Amino acid sequence: MSANRWRHAMDTAGAGARVKPGISGRIAPQSGRGASHTRSPSTPDERSRLQRKCARYLAVLVILLAYPWLASDFFTFQIGAQSLVLGIIALSLTFLAGYGGMVSLSQMTIAGIAGYAVAIFGHSAVTQISLAWPWWLAALIAVILAVVAATLIGLISVRTDGIYTIMITLAIGVAMFYLTQQNYTIFNGFQGFSNLFPPEISGVNLKDPMPFYYLSLCIALVAYAAVKYLVRAPFGIALQGTRDNARRMRALGFNVAAHRIAAHAFAGLLAGIGGVLLVWYNGRISPGTIGTTALINVLIIAVIGGLRHPLGAFLGALVFILLQNFAIDLIDRERFNLVIGGAFLLILIFSPDGLLGLWRRVRGLLHPARKQ
Amino acid sequence: MKPTKIYFSATVLGMALASLNATAQDQDTLKIGVLATLEGALTVSGQDGMRGMELAMRQHDFTAGGKKIEVIRASSTGQPDTAVNAARKLVEQDKVAILIGPLSGSEGIAVKDYAKTQPGVVFVNGSSAAQETTLKDPAPNFYRFSTDGAQWSAGLGTYVYKDKGYKKVAIVAEDYSFPYAQVQGFMIEFCKAGGKVPDKQWVPLGTKDYSSVIAKLPTEIDAIYVALGGSDAVNFFSQYEQSGGDKPFIGGSITVDQTVLSYKGKRRDALIGTPAAGPTADNWDNPAWNKFVQDYRDAKFDNAYATPGLFAHAYYVNTKAVLAGLDAVKGDVSKLGAHLASMTLDTPTGPVKLDENRNGVANIFLTEVAKSDDGKLYNKVVKVTPDVTQTLGLSKEEFEKMGFGTRTNPECK
Numbered sequence: 001m002s003a004n005r006w007r008h009a010m011d012t013a014g015a016g017a018r019v020k021p022g023i024s025g026r027i028a029p030q031s032g033r034g035a036s037h038t039r040s041p042s043t044p045d046e047r048s049r050l051q052r053k054c055a056r057y058l059a060v061l062v063i064l065l066a067y068p069w070l071a072s073d074f075f076t077f078q079i080g081a082q083s084l085v086l087g088i089i090a091l092s093l094t095f096l097a098g099y100g101g102m103v104s105l106s107q108m109t110i111a112g113i114a115g116y117a118v119a120i121f122g123h124s125a126v127t128q129i130s131l132a133w134p135w136w137l138a139a140l141i142a143v144i145l146a147v148v149a150a151t152l153i154g155l156i157s158v159r160t161d162g163i164y165t166i167m168i169t170l171a172i173g174v175a176m177f178y179l180t181q182q183n184y185t186i187f188n189g190f191q192g193f194s195n196l197f198p199p200e201i202s203g204v205n206l207k208d209p210m211p212f213y214y215l216s217l218c219i220a221l222v223a224y225a226a227v228k229y230l231v232r233a234p235f236g237i238a239l240q241g242t243r244d245n246a247r248r249m250r251a252l253g254f255n256v257a258a259h260r261i262a263a264h265a266f267a268g269l270l271a272g273i274g275g276v277l278l279v280w281y282n283g284r285i286s287p288g289t290i291g292t293t294a295l296i297n298v299l300i301i302a303v304i305g306g307l308r309h310p311l312g313a314f315l316g317a318l319v320f321i322l323l324q325n326f327a328i329d330l331i332d333r334e335r336f337n338l339v340i341g342g343a344f345l346l347i348l349i350f351s352p353d354g355l356l357g358l359w360r361r362v363r364g365l366l367h368p369a370r371k372q
Numbered sequence: 373m374k375p376t377k378i379y380f381s382a383t384v385l386g387m388a389l390a391s392l393n394a395t396a397q398d399q400d401t402l403k404i405g406v407l408a409t410l411e412g413a414l415t416v417s418g419q420d421g422m423r424g425m426e427l428a429m430r431q432h433d434f435t436a437g438g439k440k441i442e443v444i445r446a447s448s449t450g451q452p453d454t455a456v457n458a459a460r461k462l463v464e465q466d467k468v469a470i471l472i473g474p475l476s477g478s479e480g481i482a483v484k485d486y487a488k489t490q491p492g493v494v495f496v497n498g499s500s501a502a503q504e505t506t507l508k509d510p511a512p513n514f515y516r517f518s519t520d521g522a523q524w525s526a527g528l529g530t531y532v533y534k535d536k537g538y539k540k541v542a543i544v545a546e547d548y549s550f551p552y553a554q555v556q557g558f559m560i561e562f563c564k565a566g567g568k569v570p571d572k573q574w575v576p577l578g579t580k581d582y583s584s585v586i587a588k589l590p591t592e593i594d595a596i597y598v599a600l601g602g603s604d605a606v607n608f609f610s611q612y613e614q615s616g617g618d619k620p621f622i623g624g625s626i627t628v629d630q631t632v633l634s635y636k637g638k639r640r641d642a643l644i645g646t647p648a649a650g651p652t653a654d655n656w657d658n659p660a661w662n663k664f665v666q667d668y669r670d671a672k673f674d675n676a677y678a679t680p681g682l683f684a685h686a687y688y689v690n691t692k693a694v695l696a697g698l699d700a701v702k703g704d705v706s707k708l709g710a711h712l713a714s715m716t717l718d719t720p721t722g723p724v725k726l727d728e729n730r731n732g733v734a735n736i737f738l739t740e741v742a743k744s745d746d747g748k749l750y751n752k753v754v755k756v757t758p759d760v761t762q763t764l765g766l767s768k769e770e771f772e773k774m775g776f777g778t779r780t781n782p783e784c785k
Contacts, residue, residue, distance in 0.1 A: 074464035078457060182547075182576050184779070190548040190577065191478060194452070194485070284482065288451035293412075325461050328447060336447070337411060 068210045077209035083321045084216035087314035088274035090301040092267035098307035100263040101243030106169040108298045109176045110268050111275030112290030113149045117142035119193035135199040143272040150268020158260040173295045181287040192286025196279045227310040304347050306356030402439040405462030407473025410447035417683045423673045424684030428691035436695040437703030452482035469705045470494045477502035487511040499686030503553050506731035515712045515730045517693040518686040521553030524625040526736040527757040528649040529561025538594040540568045545599035547574035554599050554624045556777025563784035582611045599624030623648030633749040646741045652685045653737035653753045664720030689719045736760045
């Protein structure tokens, strides 16, 4: 793609947003704000808004950094770190679905491929299969394999749309599940691998709650920033163009399929990194980790959080983990899954855009003048 | 971004919840966490396990060692990672002093590994029956008053060779750790007696079509050892019948259960005489067992079975061990572990004590399918093998040399 084309794409997308914000829907607030952002903030109103935004970011960052010092080990590790790790995997789906318009159910499969790669190339309890290479090499190979797998899945699925994409990626996910369950020479079948722990770096054992939380937090922040950056970069704008009107983008000279495959590859990178963290978190991987329930859980997380913004993935993961852990305390019976299901249903009934949409709606009611 | 505030408030909410639970601790109550599988394919088993636990607790009026007991339940899906998450919640968040669970084999191994990181908490098994849990790198604070899958096969190999006269047996089993252990337990005795196993076929869980398995079975065999569970077993039996097979069967511990016994096919009578072995036997005529069955029925649980299942029994025995232990140490959890390791527990299936790896040494029942007067099939107790150890009569060195049961271990072709 030449620089000219990128600029053209940005202009088109931005102009589209300004001219008819109602029709171009989701893309409008994003790109509109992105466009205003590229210019230096001139008016005092804009400047103060930017300042407030910076203050908010800073506040959240401080809270996230201070969190493990305030919370117990359980809340640091099982709630905090697990939400961040699942959030990273869900973020890959938020990126694909929210900005690329491709709902892929195989994101957990890609994470699982990375996880299995960590187990096969690194250390595990299954010594006859694991190659026991150094952890960084195993992790690197895992992420590379995840990106390759995601690209291949992208190649297969980009020529489909809507429900067919879901079906194809679901089929791939389920096929992978059965492959890992029935193959013993590479995947160790039903049992999978155990004792997959994160490394110790200069005396800090990443397995401990606090170091692992900070590791997940760092990676989550980088992933979040990367998605935020990418969706405003020319590539991201063009991707949103293909989501909103693929035909028009094609007519403008964009290679729609190539954009979508690249989006899959990037999502694969996120999911792969998330997958490495996930096996480090669990210390094990078995076919159940990438079973149908797990595939759908990622979709649930992304949807209840909200697909409009990368934050939704983490928000959804936090709510999901809290429900999963504490729903059984609300109903002390064998019916607690009802609470989980009910909560998801309520969120989606009252806000089809997930929790973020709910927040936007509340804010709109409180400050009607500022509603965009 | 405004939405970040939600994240913040959710975090605060979470922390508030944490402090809330931490303050609700009382000197005279003791928290016991119970972990079973209440989601996924093993839900029914998990519910039966919970019934067994509840029965033991009710018999003790939810008090032990002068303290009131608060039971906190948690659920896993049968996957080891969910079991560890649930255990971690019980221990670190709900601050239980004792944890009973989990239900299935690989969960047990995972929870045992977690137990090592929590030396102050007493972990007592639920019904998980993997060999590795207590044999390989055991946790000092994990106690199992139930027995493992290999122990459950005790007595079977010798019986089929000597009394039934089967010299050559083919094996059809599901492809995961529990059947590996069962097959190992069977083969140790069977091979020692002089039997041969020319062919082993491992099928994935949930296999529906056994035609290729049946076609590959060698013809010059005397019987087929079948370690399949639930509908897999029914599918195999009916397809074997349809393909004209006529060899007798030998059952695994979970193979010949009520679903199989209520089988209506033409070869129904061929099931008569099928031997099997396991930690419980429905029709054992023994006062303690009969009382247990009666108590279970009198408790009037929802959706309960006619007789307590294997899982109810295991959870009952392990809960009973905790309660008896607490009584003996007067509610002092720090002394509980040492007492559990040395005590002998009276259970509905006879006395249980622990070996040096804190694994149960208990009675195992050898049963055979028989036809009652009203034409129903049931499992008749043939023999009770007392004090079955985890090494199945081998010395520790011999057993270590052999290693755990796998697809190819042991072999005697």
